[in-house]
Amino acid sequence: MDKTAAWEKLSSRLHGKKRRRYAAWYWPAAAVVLLAVLLPRMFVHQQNDAPTAPPSLPLPAPVKNAVVKAPPVTPAAPAASEPAIKQPALLPHPDTATGEALAAIPPAADTLRSPASRPILSLDSMLARVTTTPVRKKMRVVHINELDAAAAGQAADMEYKPFKIKFNNPSGFASQTIVNSTAQPERSSKN
Amino acid sequence: MQLSELIKQAKRGSTAAQQGMFDRLADSMLMVCRRYVKTREDAEELMLDGFYKFFKALPAFQYQGDATLYAWLKRIMINECLMFLRRKNAFVIVSETAAEDMPLEADILDQLSAADIFNLVVRLPAGYRTVFNLHVIEGMHHGQIAELLGISEGTSKSQLSKAKALLQKMLAHKNIAYVKRSTQ
Numbered sequence: 286m287d288k289t290a291a292w293e294k295l296s297s298r299l300h301g302k303k304r305r306r307y308a309a310w311y312w313p314a315a316a317v318v319l320l321a322v323l324l325p326r327m328f329v330h331q332q333n334d335a336p337t338a339p340p341s342l343p344l345p346a347p348v349k350n351a352v353v354k355a356p357p358v359t360p361a362a363p364a365a366s367e368p369a370i371k372q373p374a375l376l377p378h379p380d381t382a383t384g385e386a387l388a389a390i391p392p393a394a395d396t397l398r399s400p401a402s403r404p405i406l407s408l409d410s411m412l413a414r415v416t417t418t419p420v421r422k423k424m425r426v427v428h429i430n431e432l433d434a435a436a437a438g439q440a441a442d443m444e445y446k447p448f449k450i451k452f453n454n455p456s457g458f459a460s461q462t463i464v465n466s467t468a469q470p471e472r473s474s475k476n
Numbered sequence: 477m478q479l480s481e482l483i484k485q486a487k488r489g490s491t492a493a494q495q496g497m498f499d500r501l502a503d504s505m506l507m508v509c510r511r512y513v514k515t516r517e518d519a520e521e522l523m524l525d526g527f528y529k530f531f532k533a534l535p536a537f538q539y540q541g542d543a544t545l546y547a548w549l550k551r552i553m554i555n556e557c558l559m560f561l562r563r564k565n566a567f568v569i570v571s572e573t574a575a576e577d578m579p580l581e582a583d584i585l586d587q588l589s590a591a592d593i594f595n596l597v598v599r600l601p602a603g604y605r606t607v608f609n610l611h612v613i614e615g616m617h618h619g620q621i622a623e624l625l626g627i628s629e630g631t632s633k634s635q636l637s638k639a640k641a642l643l644q645k646m647l648a649h650k651n652i653a654y655v656k657r658s659t660q
């Protein structure tokens with residue numbers, strides 16, 4: 286038997302404590318890494334489970350090139366001194382984006398929200414939301430007498446474009462084609 | 477250096493003292509292991525395992541003479557060998573109650589050297605060999621052997637009897653061979 290080789294083998298086993306001591310640190314290190322990965326996930330998960338605003342109160346979608354007549358907001362406004370939680374009440378309604386309308390908006394939408402989910406907006410973010418509020422285009426209402434003859438004729442023709450009406454009732458089926466206001470409607474016999 | 481001094485220094489953590497003890501005791505402990513397992517490689521591995529346990533338990537050891545040290549180390553080695561045989565499932569003893577004492581003929585043994593006897597014992601099946609070693613060489617009683625191996629006392633006796641019978645056959649064959657060789 287090669288005693289030297291055998292002793293070296295035995296000695297490496299006997300004095301291999303250091304490696305085992307290092308191995309003991311792997312477990313706490315692994316636990317720390319695991320916590321570092323899991324805790325943010327749990328935090329995000331809890332935030333997702335928190336109650337949010339009712340679905341009947343949609344937030345306005347941002348629209349580019351929106352024209353808003355909003356009164357200028359001064360940076361030194363008392364809004365800075367007011368509690369930040371009341372600021373969302375100044376958000377404009379999606380239908381009315383004028384400055385007067387802004388003041389008339391009831392704060393119900395924001396007061397209904399829980400304090401946890403209510404966004405705390407700064408002055409800058411509030412301005413950004415005001416400038417991107419959508420504005421509906423209002424069509425001008427014109428009486429037919431105000432139109433010129435061609436446009437009026439066209440409008441009249443457009444009003445009386447032929448169309449077909451179909452009736453379906455328990456007594457039977459019938460259809461009626463309407464050509465214009467003066468022409469008699471073509472009626473089909475009932476089935 | 478005396479063994480007692482080596483033990484003192486080894487208890488303090490001296491690697492040189494540990495190596496000195498290993499050098500002094502390794503050969504005899506290897507022979508103990510070789511009596512229980514067939515291959516030399518297994519015996520060496522078991523001897524190293526035994527020394528590992530010995531050095532680990534050395535701080536708790538109370539030195540009371542070289543004989544106690546040898547006995548303790550030998551017991552560690554035997555336990556290692558028995559555990560190895562159990563792991564390998566090589567140690568299968570069929571329970572038997574009938575036991576017949578078969579004494580070995582002394583004149584046959586006289587014609588053989590220690591090495592020849594050792595080689596014959598190693599060639600015995602694991603069960604026979606273990607009981608033979610524990611009873612004839614280690615000097616254990618059948619009750620002790622039965623407790624150690626988890627068998628009945630009768631089984632231990634029958635295993636020993638069969639081991640002796642088989643050894644006699646092997647010795648007889650060897651004797652014939654010697655006779656044949658001497659007549660040529």
